[in-house]
Amino acid sequence: MARKKRNTSAEQPETPTLRQRVADTVDISKEVLLDTVLISCIGNRELSLENYKSILAYSDTCIRVKANPRAVEIVGAKLEIRSITREMLYIVGRIDRIGFQDI
């Protein structure tokens, strides 16, 4: 039987999954339980992305990162990856916009 495709379009509100409901109930870090990206910003100069998947595009004005549930796009100027590990990406530079995109 074909698996039912999950509705991810922005127009229709998502119905919470079982995991999300458990995460809401239990006091555990949601990014761990739901395996989603955690974005932390310090002003518009520094940004860290935890639990990302891979880098899709990198230039000094735009960085696109594959993450769950959607790709993250950081737009700015003089963007630089200060540190990169398997779990965390640390970006510095002038950040103008952070957005989510479908992969």
Place this chain on the structure above:
Amino acid sequence: MYFIDFLRILEGYVTIQADSVFPERFLTVCTRRNLEIWDVRHRGEGRLTANMSLRAFRSIRPVCRRTQTHLTILKRRGLPFLFHRYRKRKLLLPALALVVLFLWYTSGHIMGITVFGNNRIPTATILEHLARSDIAIGRSTAEIDSSVIRNRMMRDLEDLAWLGINVSGSRIYVEVVERLETEEGIDPDSPCNLIAEKDGVIVSIEARDGQTVVTPSSGVRAGDVLVSGIMDAGESGIRYVHAYGEVFAHTFHSLTREYPLTYTETLETGRDSTRYTLKILNRELPLFLRKGAPYAEYAQEETEREYRLPIERLPSLYVKKSVFKEQTSTQKERSATEALATGKEELLAELTASIPEDATIIEQEISHTLTERGGVSVTVSLTALEDIAIKSPIATDGEQE
């Protein structure tokens, strides 16, 4: 962050330039394989630069092959590269070890002693006493027990009221606090007599306390009591006082010396030679090659200067300057009158220097006789007016009620 940078320098890292159609893929694969990479910068289309640890760089080849990336090393930084660069300099490592050893030694041992706050006690005396307590250049700073040394020195040095020993790096700062001089040195609790310091004829007595036992015009010998500290207290017996005051007397000083008519005159030729010696940690390093005296006859003057850096742990450098002045000696003849004049001048200067500064010369007499050996025997006699009274403590153990 600085600590991480320090660790990275210790471990060594390279700055690389990666050229690829998809440099993002290169980054992703690097992170998947846990290769340490940081400071990633975009350098145009398909090019980026990044820093990579040496350990990561050693296993980067498969990543490059898989992602079709061309790597170029831009910079090499860190200790492994430094050691590699100097690997053929065999003496570098021993020299480095020697420097570390030297710094370790100097940081734990006394490299200099600064004594301050002393007016009456000479610095040399303090240094001598400190040396007895194992505080000298080159000794360890770890075993200094300042309270023990302070107590010992306060017991040994009478004028010392307090001594502070502070260790700053490898330099010892010795702060000296001297006893306040009590007014004219009077301590009513310590009875004493005034006795004659030297022979003389009493001129005047100004006793402020005590019983005068001599009269003007009387002659006294050295050690005679001039003003007694034992007073008659009527029916209650005797009482002891601290006798003080001035007793002026005429004192007589005489000096006789024979001056031969043939004598050796020493003159400086005007030529001199200067030699420098470096001194560090009590070791001397001569800055000259020729050993021995530069002249057959010479007079030597030595001066020493201390140079030190503001860094406490480094030892002071002393520069000793020795000036050798060449002299010549010639045998000369002189007449009896000339010998008399020389003798008079020399003996007068010596005698004047031997009497106290506050003494007044009342009379001077010069006489001479011709000796059998053909010389002139010159005698200079001086009569001076001076205070001859000195204090002599009275032992009163168990006597005073």
